[in-house]
Ligand SMILES: Nc1nc2c(ncn2[C@@H]2O[C@H](COP(=O)(O)OP(=O)(O)OP(=O)(O)O)[C@@H](O)[C@H]2O)c(=O)[nH]1
């Protein structure tokens with residue numbers, strides 16, 4: 001990969017303030033304290049190879065990122081939503097072989113791509129930043145010859161989340177579809193996937209059946225770690241200006257539907273394309289939108305009559321046909337309409353417009369649900385490590401303070417309020433929605 005170039009082009013816009021970086025250590029205080037106690041215990045047992053190394057091994061899983069698998073039917077918007085969560089256009093959304101391979105996106109200080117074939121050794125690949133995500137060189141291999149692809153990318157969001165893009169479950173290649181399914185249920189309760197984000201456009205009975213199978217195969221607690229997303233929310237109700245409100249209404253109905261609540265923790269509406277563009281909006285794109293918004297109202301209304309009209313090369317407007325087509329790719333018709341309505345008489349710079357798109361997209365509610373799951377996982381990993389540590393430490397006199405502190409920490413963790421599921425409490429009022437009726 002052409003390191004820095006690829007990085008800066010895919011990272012998209014610079015935000016007004018830098019993203020708060022997750023510190024190198026785990027963020028939850030319980031995890032940090034558990035880590036310090038394990039470290040102290042390992043030092044106290046430095047002269048005992050077996051116990052010392054077992055204690056050091058306990059440090060490994062502490063504060064590991066949450067692994068989230070994005071699943072759903074073909075073209076349901078998985079890769080676009082993944083990019084929105086990463087904050088960069090990494091997952092390709094074209095119909096390339098890459099979209100047929102299970103692809104992991106993890107944090108790495110420098111971009112690095114590794115292809116793992118089903119047989120033979122893994123190889124380091126190159127990736128070019130294409131028009132709609134990374135184009136990974138598979139050296140001519142077909143998707144069915146690839147086990148998975150591993151992408152390390154220096155996006156701050158990937159410090160807390162490892163994201164896995166899966167081929168559509170009704171993919172044209174039956175094999176890709178089957179592999180997605182096997183991957184999601186692999187190892188059932190010990191699956192590498194902590195949370196499944198399942199994208200739906202409308203809920204079909206077959207989706208509910210599939211989620212039911214997934215919950216059963218993934219084992220107890222799986223429904224609590226599955227989040228249904230009413231995806232491409234801007235297209236609900238034929239993409240009218242109140243599409244996001246309709247999508248929220250639809251999601252609320254799903255949250256109250258016992259068939260769905262028994263197989264997932266919540267249902268959230270997300271307009272992934274708005275979220276992705278909100279995270280990666282370029283200054284030139286915002287400037288073109290401002291130019292269009294400043295045109296005579298009637299000209300704007302005519303422009304927005306249809307996709308064909310908006311793209312038409314013969315139109316005499318001060319934004320080229322190519323740039324208009326590019327805006328449609330990045331925002332869809334609903335997004336373009338929303339931006340022009342927002343910008344009319346109210347010019348905004350690119351970061352302000354981007355924040356508004358992100359807010360309206362609903363992705364922040366999804367992120368909050370994932371944050372809850374991250375915290376829950378971190379606390380559980382801290383508790384498991386402390387319990388194991390107390391098992392290993394036979395000679396309490398070696399480290400009485402550490403043992404006492406570990407017991408205190410465990411008993412305070414036990415009295416914490418009951419942990420919520422990834423999506424929160426379904427019986428509670430619907431999660432505050434980012435979407436509103438304003439255009
Ligand atoms: N209007 C609109 N279009 C979207 C949205 N999300 C994705 N798309 C478009 O839908 C098409 C498919 O999106 P992807 O993100 O590639 O969908 P996918 O589920 O990853 O597709 P496969 O990997 O091929 O199954 C692309 O043209 C996207 O631009 C959305 O929220 N709104």
Ligand SMILES: [Mg+2]
Nearest residue numbers: 078079093099
């Ligand atoms: Mg995809």
